[in-house]
Amino acid sequence: MPLGERGGWESSESMYCGVETDFSDDVPSLLSFHISTGGFDYVLAPLVCFFHYYYFPLDSSLSLTSLFALRLQMNPSYRPSLVEANGSSDTQALPVSGSDLVLAPSQWSSHVVGKVSSWIDLDSEDEVLRMDSETTLKQEIAWATHLSLQACLLPTPKGTSCANYARCVNQILQGLGNLQLWLRVPLVKSDGDSMDATSEGLNDSWELWNSFRLLCEHDSKLSVALDVMSNLPSESSLGRWMGESVRAAIISTDSFLTNARGYPCLSKRHQKLIAGFFDHAVQVVVSGKLVHNLQRASDSNAEGTQRHPLRSYLDYVAYLFQKMEPLPEQERIELGYRDFLQAPLQPLMDNLEAQTYETFERDSIKYIQYQRAVAKALVDRVPDEKASELTTVLMVVGAGRGPLVRASLQAAEETDRKLKVYAVEKNPNAVVTLHNLVKMEGWEDMVTIISCDMRFWTAPEKADILVSELLGSFGDNELSPECLDGAQRFLKPDGISIPSSYTSFIQPVTASKLYNDVKAHKDLAHFETPYVVKLHSVARLAPSQPVFTFAHPNFSTKANNQRYKKLRFNLPSDAGSALVHGFAGYFDSVLYKDVHLGIEPTTETPNMFSWFPIFFPLRKPVEVHPNFPLEVHFWRCCGSTKVWYEWSVSSPAPSPMHNTNGRSYWVGL
Numbered sequence: 001m002p003l004g005e006r007g008g009w010e011s012s013e014s015m016y017c018g019v020e021t022d023f024s025d026d027v028p029s030l031l032s033f034h035i036s037t038g039g040f041d042y043v044l045a046p047l048v049c050f051f052h053y054y055y056f057p058l059d060s061s062l063s064l065t066s067l068f069a070l071r072l073q074m075n076p077s078y079r080p081s082l083v084e085a086n087g088s089s090d091t092q093a094l095p096v097s098g099s100d101l102v103l104a105p106s107q108w109s110s111h112v113v114g115k116v117s118s119w120i121d122l123d124s125e126d127e128v129l130r131m132d133s134e135t136t137l138k139q140e141i142a143w144a145t146h147l148s149l150q151a152c153l154l155p156t157p158k159g160t161s162c163a164n165y166a167r168c169v170n171q172i173l174q175g176l177g178n179l180q181l182w183l184r185v186p187l188v189k190s191d192g193d194s195m196d197a198t199s200e201g202l203n204d205s206w207e208l209w210n211s212f213r214l215l216c217e218h219d220s221k222l223s224v225a226l227d228v229m230s231n232l233p234s235e236s237s238l239g240r241w242m243g244e245s246v247r248a249a250i251i252s253t254d255s256f257l258t259n260a261r262g263y264p265c266l267s268k269r270h271q272k273l274i275a276g277f278f279d280h281a282v283q284v285v286v287s288g289k290l291v292h293n294l295q296r297a298s299d300s301n302a303e304g305t306q307r308h309p310l311r312s313y314l315d316y317v318a319y320l321f322q323k324m325e326p327l328p329e330q331e332r333i334e335l336g337y338r339d340f341l342q343a344p345l346q347p348l349m350d351n352l353e354a355q356t357y358e359t360f361e362r363d364s365i366k367y368i369q370y371q372r373a374v375a376k377a378l379v380d381r382v383p384d385e386k387a388s389e390l391t392t393v394l395m396v397v398g399a400g401r402g403p404l405v406r407a408s409l410q411a412a413e414e415t416d417r418k419l420k421v422y423a424v425e426k427n428p429n430a431v432v433t434l435h436n437l438v439k440m441e442g443w444e445d446m447v448t449i450i451s452c453d454m455r456f457w458t459a460p461e462k463a464d465i466l467v468s469e470l471l472g473s474f475g476d477n478e479l480s481p482e483c484l485d486g487a488q489r490f491l492k493p494d495g496i497s498i499p500s501s502y503t504s505f506i507q508p509v510t511a512s513k514l515y516n517d518v519k520a521h522k523d524l525a526h527f528e529t530p531y532v533v534k535l536h537s538v539a540r541l542a543p544s545q546p547v548f549t550f551a552h553p554n555f556s557t558k559a560n561n562q563r564y565k566k567l568r569f570n571l572p573s574d575a576g577s578a579l580v581h582g583f584a585g586y587f588d589s590v591l592y593k594d595v596h597l598g599i600e601p602t603t604e605t606p607n608m609f610s611w612f613p614i615f616f617p618l619r620k621p622v623e624v625h626p627n628f629p630l631e632v633h634f635w636r637c638c639g640s641t642k643v644w645y646e647w648s649v650s651s652p653a654p655s656p657m658h659n660t661n662g663r664s665y666w667v668g669l
């Protein structure tokens with residue numbers, strides 16, 4: 001019974017809850033108990049338990065065929081090598097449980113996640129154990145593939161060294177179809193001393209995960225399943241996992257507290273963590289035995305059927321899911337864009353389509369901010385006593401289909417100022433709409449439409465106010481500076497530009513999914529291209545910092561639009577190490593005086609949706625540690641026909657330069 005019905009396994013719209021079980025050779029009964037009776041969505045169960053079929057003499061006086069009886073014995077200490085050591089004549093090992101026929105392929109696939117035998121130790125000093133482990137791992141994964149399972153859980157590496165385990169998993173990953181592998185890792189990170197470390201001496205399990213997945217070439221089919229313990233690491237340390245490929249959170253019944261009525265519940269910090277996991281489509285698995293003194297747990301229900309012992313835990317997890325705030329309308333609309341890489345627009349080189357203009361025009365907050373800015377500028381420009389005499393000349397450069405013309409006229413009406421508007425637009429298709437708009441609204445006396453590139457227009461008079469919106473997710477990346485340099489020729493020396501400035505920002509992020517999506521293209525060009533993306537499954541590792549600022553107008557003869565910035569980021573001291581897959585980029589723009597507009601997370605304009613952030617990938621992810629700052633370099637380079645960014649990391653380890661000479665990505669002039 002899926003508790004949420006709104007999406008598939010990978011959707012944060014649904015809650016899928018599994019239960020960890022022991023091995024059973026009667027899988028239909030196992031499912032009937034945990035799914036039909038218990039209400040769980042799937043079981044996390046060992047696929048294999050080793051049986052020995054022993055043939056041994058019953059009665060030596062009988063014929064040869066009856067001399068031996070078959071004895072089936074469950075043998076948890078089975079190892080493949082024991083079979084060979086004993087010779088195959090009297091012992092046969094069956095490394096596989098019951099028949100695949102007991103369930104339909106669709107049932108295997110939707111209701112069973114396989115658990116690989118936990119005894120395997122591929123990095124053991126004991127060669128026999130190591131070889132046995134490899135044989136077993138490969139056999140079990142082959143069986144899981146045969147059953148069409150969606151996922152298999154790999155046991156936690158036994159020590160901190162996991163190279164041979166990773167090598168073997170990497171071999172498996174190369175030929176794997178749709179099966180996902182989840183590496184089981186305890187959610188631990190000690191605060192420096194080794195008190196919190198696990199018995200294997202693990203101080204920060206993220207490091208184990210990081211080594212394993214890097215050894216496995218950052219394969220997208222390898223994910224992590226976190227064992228959530230009763231003690232949780234610091235907030236910053238937990239935050240790192242939100243950018244990782246976490247598929248499941250396995251919560252032991254020991255980690256639950258007991259509420260006043262004797263029912264299981266979780267601490268506030270656990271609740272917050274689980275809500276974060278739900279939001280990132282991480283599935284919850286309940287594991288362990290009933291440890292709470294639940295009156296009703298062992299009771300029968302009204303129909304007299306036995307209640308599942310872990311039902312109260314499932315009910316509590318479902319309660320946490322249901323009490324999450326519903327997504328705001330706009331977030332719901334944008335769900336399909338989460339972590340989806342898009343090429344940035346090139347509005348100067350290309351002509352935008354009607355659909356794109358339409359999306360802009362629905363963003364009323366943006367135009368409210370512009371109207372406020374224009375209103376303030378008009379009042380500053382023309383004092384009240386001159387309001388009926390003076391006409392302000394305002395030019396909307398890059399007018400599109402006219403929303404900024406409308407916002408400007410409304411600002412004039414609101415402030416009782418007289419206004420003459422020029423609407424300059426280089427997209428001939430948008431100009432058609434502009435003409436219709438002006439006619440329809442009866443603005444012919446106030447608005448003149450100019451079908452021209454602002455950089456080349458010869459204006460009949462100079463403007464008091466120049467209004468534009470040529471901003472990209474990274475501020476200057478749609479070439480607002482170059483366009484406004486051209487347009488400021490027709491701004492009066494004391495004229496006002498709205499916006500008056502804009503600044504780009506970056507911050508380092510863990511973004512495992514984005515990195516893998518870029519990597520999937522298997523070429524350099526995609527690693528040297530910034531993408532517009534609605535960031536969701538990312539961990540923001542340090543506060544963002546300003547990169548490039550442009551102010552308008554800028555009449556200085558020395559002005560140029562090339563820029564270089566070196567930035568240093570420090571991770572919070574209790575965060576632990578993290579992997580940087582690239583940089584999230586944002587902008588903030590001062591429209592006029594205190595009126596601003598932007599998407600930088602700490603100052604973003606609420607409810608505005610015209611811009612998603614930008615993502616600059618790194619060709620090779622960089623591991624960072626709180627004690628060693630991350631040093632990053634960004635360049636804005638300008639040629640005669642194009643503008644581009646180059647970027648690199650110089651510390652803690654140098655990365656190659658990205659996008660040299662704009663070889664992979666550039667914006668056309």
Ligand SMILES: C[S@@+](CC[C@H](N)C(=O)[O-])C[C@H]1O[C@@H](n2cnc3c(N)ncnc32)[C@H](O)[C@@H]1O
Binds near residue numbers: 352360
């Ligand atoms: C981001 S859109 C904004 C459109 C409109 N102002 C709005 O807010 O919906 C930028 C507009 O500027 C136009 N544009 C870009 N560069 C231009 C240039 N050099 N001269 C004239 N128009 C330009 C584009 O065609 C596009 O219509």
